[in-house]
Amino acid sequence: MNQPQTHASLHAPGTTVDIGALANALNAGDIRTCARLITRIERGEEEMVPLLQALYRRGGSARVIGITGPPGAGKSTLINQLVTHWRRKGLRVAVLAVDPSSPISGGAILGDRLRMAAHSGDRGVYIRSMASRGQLGGLSKAAGDALTVLDAMNWDVVLIETVGVGQNETDIMRHASVVLLLQTPMGGDDVQAAKAGIIEIGDIFVVNKSDHPDADRTVQQLQHVLSLSRCLHPDKAWAPPVVKTKALDGEGIADLADHIDRRFAYLADQPETAHNELRARAKHRVGEILRDLLDKRMRSDDGQWLETLIEPMIRRESDPYTLAANLLARMLA
């Protein structure tokens, strides 16, 4: 009890949160504070909200880059190479790896440690995993919260990584300014990506394992699908490039980093487009948090406010469509 507590406000849920001190610790690059805050965010602790509000208002400076693709496409290797590339240029890089397929486990943390090994001792790199807690929708919201924490530190680049699982993947990639879609050279894979609507969210396409005999065919197929997509959306000025890499020995990584820079330069040159994208992301973020609040409210036992509305519905004197519409109308009034 008499031991000095350097991180007193972080140890136990329910304790008050010293927003100023935590924000300063993050700003000074305190990794331990960052790691603990993300753990509390994963637990969905209510006490984090005032801090997140404050951090959000201080943030917005990091370049948030999303990377997604099927399992086995070589995402981890590619990310390691990109991190090495940026570190050589003196940039500080954080990686948030979001895994919707596995429940929270020591496995994810072991993964972090294995991946960190490549950059061990380098204080300019931070790698952190987040795993699903069974709530698919909530994972993207929690990832956004974690990004808000990372954004309050002075990272030049924050990479957010996830594995493709439909809607969840799309939601998580919405947090990024630039989305890299990783593909493996395999017949028909690109068509699958197009099917899932995933192709719509990619700003840069990467065909990894470029030494694979099917690599060039996959590049061609992707370019074909992308040209079709451009026909459907002629208003889009950005033509997503298809980049070949061989992450295992670093081939194509500099080229890929160039394309990422070009995408950011494009956004800087097109303030209207950039602003529209910011607005769409902001709306999505509000919606995600609102859904999370609603879910919590619906599940809470003290939902008396809804009980009185529910009884007439159970008696079939009302219906859920009318009820939901009324609740929404009240909100938007």
Added chain:
Amino acid sequence: MNQPQTHASLHAPGTTVDIGALANALNAGDIRTCARLITRIERGEEEMVPLLQALYRRGGSARVIGITGPPGAGKSTLINQLVTHWRRKGLRVAVLAVDPSSPISGGAILGDRLRMAAHSGDRGVYIRSMASRGQLGGLSKAAGDALTVLDAMNWDVVLIETVGVGQNETDIMRHASVVLLLQTPMGGDDVQAAKAGIIEIGDIFVVNKSDHPDADRTVQQLQHVLSLSRCLHPDKAWAPPVVKTKALDGEGIADLADHIDRRFAYLADQPETAHNELRARAKHRVGEILRDLLDKRMRSDDGQWLETLIEPMIRRESDPYTLAANLLARMLA
């Protein structure tokens, strides 16, 4: 143009919906009307809402039974046997098969036809598939809408079937009064079910393929997990039974049907428990529709109401947490 149009209001989206005529057609057991309405629901047509409101208020009489379990557990065979069993007793049965894993396709409809073959020419059976349209959350909402349509017909039993995929499965099973959890006799499967939180939603557990050498061990493991679960929730009066079936030759089907009847008798004997369950389901249904409305609103281009709030957030003078909380507070005021 001069042809008589018996289903005029159903053919084109955007046409007005004659609620009275459609409700009467459903009440008279018109399968074609039902099938077309479910197709329009799958498309998410706004015009369906007034009809769904009216149908919901007339519904509530069908016994809605949910069945879920891993792929290959024999769900289709078991359902076919249950349908045959109930048909012999003179009950009219509808089956809604919800497949979250496949996008909408001719495959689902082919599946319907193959499954219908076993009951072809029997007007007392209707089998209908619904497939994912890429929106996981929306699928459960759409399934609820389809149930509202089926509930307006005079089915004695409506079966809703889905394959296990986490949150989505749980959401879809929430539409049912009684949930059957199907398991295959395989080592560790039950533990997986417990992990996924799925065990919480089962009212009756079925170990199919009872001739499998691992069947008895699986039954024992399930009973063990269920007894642990009962320790955690001692307030629950219903002890979920574990039933062995061999759906392929109809073994155990009558026993399973008895257990289902017993569960309904239990709910009739425990009006408070039954009402609490109805209330929880009703709340969930409102929440689901509200989320759907919110999603549509967030995605709509005319979201001017949100735009004015979003700009300060982009300038980092506000934050999404404050915005979402304000929107919710307004709704609950």
